[in-house]
Amino acid sequence: MEVHVSIGENHRFELREALLVYRDRQRSFVTRHQVTLHKDGPPTLAAAQPLTDGFVESLVRSLWGGSSAEILPGNVVAKGDRLIVWWTSACHRQMFYQDAEQKATKLNGWVFPQPPLVWRVDDGGLKIRALRENKRPDATTRLTVAPFWNLSDDGRVCTGTMRCPNTASVASIPEWERGFYESAFTHANVGRLTRHREGFEGLWSELRDRRKAFPIEALIQLPQTLAEFVHGDRR
Numbered sequence: 001m002e003v004h005v006s007i008g009e010n011h012r013f014e015l016r017e018a019l020l021v022y023r024d025r026q027r028s029f030v031t032r033h034q035v036t037l038h039k040d041g042p043p044t045l046a047a048a049q050p051l052t053d054g055f056v057e058s059l060v061r062s063l064w065g066g067s068s069a070e071i072l073p074g075n076v077v078a079k080g081d082r083l084i085v086w087w088t089s090a091c092h093r094q095m096f097y098q099d100a101e102q103k104a105t106k107l108n109g110w111v112f113p114q115p116p117l118v119w120r121v122d123d124g125g126l127k128i129r130a131l132r133e134n135k136r137p138d139a140t141t142r143l144t145v146a147p148f149w150n151l152s153d154d155g156r157v158c159t160g161t162m163r164c165p166n167t168a169s170v171a172s173i174p175e176w177e178r179g180f181y182e183s184a185f186t187h188a189n190v191g192r193l194t195r196h197r198e199g200f201e202g203l204w205s206e207l208r209d210r211r212k213a214f215p216i217e218a219l220i221q222l223p224q225t226l227a228e229f230v231h232g233d234r235r
């Protein structure tokens with residue numbers, strides 16, 4: 001029985017341990033087993049051992065490689081191996097719209113004021129929330145709904161044809177922002193995105209190419225804090 005794997009000329013991997021996954025309809029757990037190799041028979045598993053944090057961390061490092069240290073700029077509010085959260089101050093950005101009913105044609109390609117935003121990249125996915133104050137948020141800062149199409153109620157971006165970087169590094173931040181704004185906003189995923197009296201289209205029609213600040217009073221307040229957003233808690 002083959003119990004090793006060769007990759008190229010310099011790497012030869014030998015079977016040493018096995019992880020067994022047990023599941024029912026709602027939960028799962030994993031056991032770790034030492035493997036004993038036999039010359040004339042199949043490998044056998046030793047008694048189950050509990051997984052430890054140290055083993056899981058070492059396994060992740062061996063699979064994905066250690067992350068190199070990065071200098072964190074002031075706009076980054078949280079950083080993990082595969083996660084990065086940052087904020088952007090109020091600014092003006094060009095936006096593109098392309099909906100099937102052509103209702104947003106009048107908005108396509110114009111430059112709009114943007115509220116301050118918080119961006120979260122984790123495992124290749126992007127989430128966005130808005131801020132009521134144009135300053136770096138802290139752990140207790142309460143967030144608001146980002147008033148954009150293509151976002152679900154938890155702030156997750158439906159990337160569609162968006163060009164997404166394959167990393168969550170400091171260097172990838174401009175690419176994530178550029179990919180978001182350069183892709184077309186095509187549909188609304190939630191019912192209410194703004195407190196503006198004329199709704200979403202009324203808000204952005206009013207802001208077309210206007211060189212003034214985004215109206216913070218049009219944002220919908222959430223109970224979710226920045227700490228909850230960073231840790232993936234849905235509120």
